[in-house]
Amino acid sequence: MITDDKKEEVRDAADIVEVVGDYVKLKRSGSGFTGLCPYHDEKTPSFNVTPRLGIFKCFGCGESGDVFKFVMDQDGIGFTEAVRQLADRYGVFIPEEESSEPSESLQQKEGIYHALKFAGIYFYRNLIENPDAEKALKYLDNRGYNREVFKKYGLGYAPTGGSDLYKAAMNAGISEEYLVEADLIKPSQRVEGFYDTFRGRLMFPIFGTTGKVIAFAGRVLGNEKTAKYINSAQTKVYNKSEVVYGVNFAKNEIRKNKEVILVEGYTDVITLNEHGIKNVVASSGTALTPGQMKILNRYGEKIIMIYDADNAGQAAMKRGIDIALAQGMEVQLLELPDGEDPDSFVKQFGKESFDELKNKEALDFVDFLLLKADEEGRLKNPVQVGKVISEILHAIASIKESIQRQIYVQHLHQKTQQYRKGSDRELFTELERVMAQKQQEDFRDRRREAFREQRTVDEEGMTGGSIASDEVQTPKALGGRHAPSSKKPQFEKELIRLMITYGRDMVEYICSFTNEKLFEDEELKTFYLDILNRYKEEKEISIQVYSGKQDPFPRLVGDVLLEQYSPSERHEEKVGLKYEKDKNPYRTAKSAIKAMELAFYKRKIAELSERFGRSESQEEKKKIMSSQTLIQEKVTKLTTTYSDDYYPDPSTESENVVNEKKFEYKMKSDRN
Template sequence: MISDDKKEEVRAAADIVEVVSDYVKLKKSGSGFSGLCPYHDEKTPSFHVTPRLGIFKCFGCGESGDVLKFVMDQDGVGFTEAIRQLAERYGVFIPEEEEGLNDERSQHKEGIYHALKFAGVYFYRNLIENPEAQKARDYLEKRGYSNAVIKKFGLGYAPGGGEDLLKAAKGAGIDEKYLHDADLIKPSQRSDGFYDTFRNRLMFPIFSPTGKVIAFAGRVLGNEKTAKYINSAQTQVYNKSEVVYGVNFARNEIRKNKEVILVEGYTDVITLNTNGIANVVASSGTSLTPGQMKVLHRYGEKIIMIYDSDDAGQNAMKRGIDIALSEGMEVELLELPENQDPDSFVKQFGKESFTDLKNQDSKDFVDFLMLKAEEEGRLEKPVELKKVIEEILRSIAHIPDSIQRQVYVQHLHTRTQKWRRGSDRDLYEELDKIRADVLQEEKRAQRRNQRQLEQPYRPKPMDNSESDPRPVPEPVNNPVRTVKKPHYEKELIRLMISYGRKMVEYVCSFTNEKLFEDEELQIFYKDILQRYMDEEEISVNAYSGREEPFPKLVGDVMLERYTASDRHHEKVGLKYEKDKDPFKSAKSVMRTLELHFYHRKRAELAEKLKSSDDDERRMIIRKQSDIQAKITYREKTDADDLYPDAESKDENGNQRSAFEYKMKHERDE
């Protein structure tokens, strides 16, 4: 385990303002900083960071904590990984020791991150060393990319063998499960094995804002009849709708310039960055999404979009305008000279020419859309003119700020007077109608997003029957969703049937069946207790041979979805053990069980209070106060101090059991 001294050293070294600024655009506010909360949607900043105390607090949703909690929440990692991540960032040495993580989801995420990091290094080394990668090296040399650029952006090459990465990763002790759930390998349709997802391609790693490899894009190098680019599928660590390529390199420059340049291609980002234009990102091979725009808005207020002049590029541009405006960003557009893209323009004319062109020719979205319509001859045709005005009003309708909407309506009014010769009243009336439609669309989109968020993450199956990473829908003939059993209740049952009578005796000295929320687990608990009193065997085997639902419940509480790689154990010489001290584990679980029980009771009393008379109200308030005191005591007290140790010594120094189960009528009232 990482020592307490090291944990405090990391906390002291980490700059909470700097770390939070990776996710939240902070502004100085008194002795601290404030910004829009990353834990919930809000329009007015209620999220505050106090660097003197090293803490954050949202007065809107109540979330609070230190720099470690923030990293755990935002990156979806466990406590130990958060410490290691910050230690690496701030130069604190952490020895490679065994990590005692119990959160299987966090543990699995870290396994995926490790697989992706390994793949990134593997692809890079192949690009540099593998003779097969000569065509990739030639391609990059032709583009003018030096070794320093290749290394900075982690470019690589995926060999064409079919199982090269798979074999190398397994040789390094990486479990196939992590490779599969990182979308680095896919199940074979011809056999029971797997094959590499990326083969014979130039590789572009995609990074999180903090610089962790989370996905890849692979570019074909020849004239093969296949997709020019393939990207990693959605995974537990990669949500493509919330990722922009290059943000890890660009975020500080975006803050400095207060603007972000959005381009279409990976090489556009690399070339501009290499030539000193660092506030540039691309949308990772996808259409621009609200999630991506929210990420960009963390760092800057203004976005300059550069899209190709073809139909696809222009359509993407129009969708991007509305998304950026909805996020509250200032939007400008830049059209490069014919047959030029950002990569070719900067290589031919240099940084200064690009900057001058951007400053002089960038136009706000109203002027840009009017110019495009004029070039297409649409403004001279009454029917088309009406459509152009409605299209621009629809974009204006996405702006959340009412004053800003008024400013742009006046701007549109001025720009169209030549053709309309009317007042602005008609524009405002039409805007109101469109605005109502837009708000309805946004509400429907929010409901869809909420339903998606409520779907549990399900890793892709490791057979060849299905490879879709999206959540699996419920069967049509089974509309009732199965409620997930509380993990802490399952954990307590697991400890009891794993360690038998001594554990049952210990646990039942401090708990009872009423603490359980899940009915099946409550029945399981009562049955264990009955078998204890009847002096019958209590074990996994005993319950596996019982009638239903016990065998199913045993599988539920005992089954480990993910296990650590045996090859990894051999490599590092350490093995993760779930219960180094099972009684200490029991203390922690019992504390959690009691806390959830009292939280449920507090909620029940709050409901009763709504319909109570004066006498009942006073009684309920007293009960609420008592329950709150119990919650506070358990929240502030370490589990090890809440319950005595499992064994103590008698007056003769002999070990004896400190606890005996008493029937209800035998207990002190």
Template sequence: MKKIDRETVQRILDAADIVEVVSDFVHLKRRGSSYLGLCPFHNERTPSFSVSKSKNICKCFSCGKGGSPVNFIMEHEQMSYYEALRYLARKYNIEIKEHEMSDKEREEESERESMLAVNDFALKHFEKNLQETDDGRDIGLSYFLDRGINEASIKKFRLGYSLEKSNDLLNAAKSRGYNEKYLIETGLCIKTDQGRVYDRFKGRVMFPVFSISGKVIAFGGRTLKKDVAKYVNSPESLIYKKSYQLYGLYQAKQAIVKHDKCILVEGYMDVISMHQSGIENVVASSGTSLTDGQIRLIHRFTDNVTVIYDGDAAGIKASLRGIDMLLAEGLDIKVLLLPDGDDPDSFAQKHTSSELEEYIAANETDFLQFKTSILLNGVKNDPIAKSRVINDIVRSIAVIPNPITRNVYITECSRMLEIDDRIVALQVNKLFMERVGKDNLKKQQEAAAETISDIVNVEEPVKPVEAAAEVKRQPSPVDSNSRFLRAYEQGILRYVLRYGMLELCEDYDDLGNPISVKVIDYINEELKNDDLKFSNPDIEKTFEEAIKCSSLTWEEDNCKNNETLLKERESYIAAGEE
């Protein structure tokens, strides 16, 4: 192996523009002299990742990660220093001058680089099989062409074929000097308990999976036989985490940013056919349930997602959970239902780009309307079933993090389902607070687990008394709850102090006499009914004083305050005379 010389390194560093480099992975918006986007290194809904073109650096003000273009690529793609330099050299078309590496330098080459290298070899091997072997052309290429995939799309997505031989790839890779260890660790080959090694994907058409930067990190293989599993996928490895990857994102990322929208489908062929028809801002979850990691990946490029479903009602209901996950991330969701008998692949094959765009624009609907129509179908005359559907819809609204958006959907939900918006709002807010409470409790438990782990795993033995003292020094759950709930308790107190004495409604006593109910009385009664107390002592004390004051008339309160002022005046005079 060879090492990049110093002159080439300097040319790469001089050419690399931080905005251009980061924009390949994060959707940036200009803010004054800087750029801002969602941090790719941790989960966030409010952009805190700042990129400075003049300083040629990036920085997240929440998690602290960032640095130069090289630092960013190293951290984001988990590359070594020289891997990151090679990546930037390819991006800026800089010719790399290298010298032979010493034995020590060769030993230091990362395992990750070796796995990526063997995957890259397999990619080219499968492509060659498809185009240059009789079986590849007769079986693999014929399959793609019969499915309506043209040569341009085959090259764009680097499609290939694995021959119906147990060790075709294994022998080819070993003959080129690739270590069998990495063929097994990437999942390209399987080793049995008896020690036999064979190709995982034999006899299958191949769909390579790329990282955002264009590295091939996994494969999906589809068989054309009927007596075996239709799809086989690469197992998770050091370079491939399925829950953090979306098929087609490498090819779609620029179109997603351009259109400020991501279209989400299910399978490989759906993505390829949509791209071929001219709709390129399309990605797939590769037939698996949508994950938080995949959703955060989409959110780095856009806030808008359109989910396409085919006409299978059972499949739609099973997939509705993914909509709630998208909503919880703060994304704006629309849903498109295709005609019966069509999926994105077949529908795209039958329509031109303009027809597809027109159909999407005319038929994509808000998630609330879609979910309501799907779930209410057939249960409108069953009150119990209808109430379950309404609760399901309310739960979806409750996961939305933005309070304004939540409120808009509460109003729309009450209108569509003909329910009092106050009832909907109460239930949504209750579910929202329960969810926030669970998230907060989970964070506390994780923090407590880390604390205990730190205490248990110290090198020096810790005495029980010292360990107990260490735990005691950590913030208690009560303290954490108080800090977390403070903003919400302040919100309640703000209503009390501003509107507490206003009349909310009219009620009746036991004798049927009308009585006025003030805002503060209603809030106090609701807190008692739910057995809720303020966790912050200062807020609790202020609330109690407000309750006392509310029981007095203005004249009584004024008289009481005057008496207090007179006593304070007398004490000041007495102190002055002494």
């Protein structure tokens, strides 16, 4: 495992302002920096970076975390790779054998990467040196590609022999296991041994966002009756549903332009790049997926799709529209002149003509789908008009922002009024029906997914209570990815903040009056349980510890520590007093505990009221009413008593208390 010392060394060396600055234009604000959030679309900066704590926080969408989480999110990589990437950048040495993954798993992945790198070099050399590659060289020459292009994009040639790569890899000492796992060779069904996956094909390496070869695509060079392209199968380093071809070359340009151009072919990407159009990617020969769109949305806000005019291209385009809209992207579509694809158009007319065509002819998805329907003659048939409108409403229903949906419905109304002769009310009614149908489908999908996940989770309930409990558990889902919430109860966040800020004494005090059942937010409940476990195991509890743990802790640390507004310096100048958030942290804790208990009791009262309404037994109703009365008495007592009087003071003094007067800790019963 990568040791904690090494993680801290990387964290200390990495400048979070510099790292975030590669993705976000930051501006100094007080002791920190602000900018437009890379996690969501916004016009007013709400994204904050605090170098003193080494964390970031967006007060718009709620995302927060440390430098490792930021790199993981922006580059789509795991924790270990993020640590190593930052270590390389800032000159921190991490031995290869150290890893946060089991050594066997890491060794296998590294072996696969090594095999893929070897294959890439092998294919490239064959393209340059092997006489058998004449067809491939001729094809590339017709495309206008020279050796600089071959090298830049790693183009290569797979020999026609059945096992040439396999033999070369064996001579180089590469294990059969890694070659099989990388889908470079396959076991023979006829005789003993293996044969090459790619044979007699022009090879396009597929790179991950960090520039490593993760897979290959091979193009046939003759008129053989076989697939034009074959791609690597899914492997431990290649998830085809989350990879787009060319993103390693395009990501910075996409950020710069806030726009990505999506094409179909590998050569389209290469040619457009070579002609100065660098914010372009292809979907790796697969149907566009939500995972791929999420990667693109990480870098840009707008997508311009260029698909072939054939039936397959049009069907792929329509699926892509829904996926892009669901990810929150602005969608435009561009149709090139008849007989042209991006590669041929740019070669013939150049970058300026392409840019001009894109700026003038790219249409939003509503206009484009209506144009295609008109060209197909569907708008002349009343029945088909209804189907076209329904198809477009299905696309609009994918948009999450209600204002955007409203704008597109009104736009659709204006464009189709000549065919419908009605108002926009019918369109909004139909949209509501479509959205309700989608919600039901999504709910069923989520329920099925939750059911599958639940079967893999330990079903034993968590037991709460005091520190003395030996059965406190941390949920297995702790390390999973959670959507950040900007509506976490403030008093729950406050208790976590106090515990990680003031350590063991504060943990002991707070946990004497609380248990995990009082928490409403699941992530904060998980945080609480983890603190409890560390207390029992006598481990350190601090901001630094939790900033250094894996997700979700760095994100939650940012959420509980950072505040959108800082104390006014002018106020201090006027009144001559400096604002101290925790003059007496235990008094702060009392207020938060009181608010938490009140919220818990109110939830219980609501639950009992719901049970009362469902109950048909008079006996059960009496029990419910009795419980309601008891809880209401507790609520009344809490609301009519100051928190400082309701909860006893700690039994020992603390150096963390800052008071104008000496604050003496006494049990309530010992007070005068």
